[in-house]
Amino acid sequence: MWTTLNLLMALACVLVAAWLRPWRMLRGPLLTPALAAVALLPWVWLLPQKMPQGLQVQLSGACLLVLMLGWPLAVLVLAAVATVVWQVGQSPADQVLVQWVWIGLVPATLALGVGAALRRWLPANLFIYTLGRAFMGTALSMFLAGVMLEWLSELAGQPPREQAMVARWLMAWGDAFLTGMAGAIFVAFVPQWLATWSDERYLRPPSD
Template sequence: MLLEATLAVLALLLALAARPWRMLASQRPLAHQAHGAPAALWTPLLATLAILPWAWALPTLHHMPLQLQWSGACLVLLMLGWPLAVPTLLAVGALACLFSPSLGWPEALGLAVWSGIAPATLALLLGALVRRLMGDHRLGGARVFVYVLGRGFIGTALCMFAAGSLAQWTGHVLPGVGDGLSLVARWLMAWGDAFVTGMLSAVFVAFKPQWLATWSDDLYLPRPRP
């Protein structure tokens, strides 16, 4: 628990140093924004706090031989950005603990770190790498697919599997799964997160780009040079 508490406090201090509330201060909750207006992040933030705690608490609310854990952290990172995603994911872990009588605070902290902060941080680093590798102007409109497939789909699978492997290395095992199959189970669960994140990121790019703090028209939809 000491490791998880240290990582959570460190991530929270770094996130608060970036003053993430500035992204929300000038916006009203659930306000309908015109196209091109500042990102309406209140909607994805409140949706995350309303839905994700139940998804995290669900495996402990029902006694199942194989408890599959859905994270959603990479999607939260794409929607809110890392500084705002960190306190949000910690709040999700706290709410999940309140919703589930069998989920203790140490387990909720481990869930918030290894299913929330860790994959979100890895997704942040992957996003920086993707942006650095996108310097080739010949990509043109294909940059949209780089965002959806690279960051939303394949990137989510890799980040979730890496975070799950780190969690297993620190002693967080999957209930009902043997040690020999744990990595296989984490790999399969990572693709479940990847399908949901990739699908929703594609929908948001097409219809609600203002819900994606990591999306930029200038970066992913560059204008052709004259």
């Protein structure tokens, strides 16, 4: 039942993303960050397999991908990342599926929602983008994804893990610092690598 739920969630995300045909964006400057993500992110996802038992520190990178590529293209890139992790790593397919959904797809989808809310309710501002969406939005998305995973795992019959919420909260800030720092650097030096960034929107002078 648990594996079926994860598989359905993954298929739904991939079908929606493919329907939007995001690969058309690869004809521009986003090809470089997309290829870099496929080359580098699998090694970040493989890190828990190389750490001592019980010390499972996991970075995601999914929220950063949404900022850089947009949600549809990020979903397809995360599928490629999960495939590499499955082929190169030692984890069975069901564990890689959980990692793909709950470390990748769910935080990416929540980050999309946070970004939409910030665009709707807060002014278009450089600091709203870097501190609000990239930093705080990532922390919120990662923590909510972790809470949902723990809750659904218990419903599926798995025993509750002690201090799980504290660990999820702390790990969420690791991704938040990564995404916030990278987002600020990209805004300053390579804004063309950010599909969600617009000079016209975020750098326009305030209206009188």
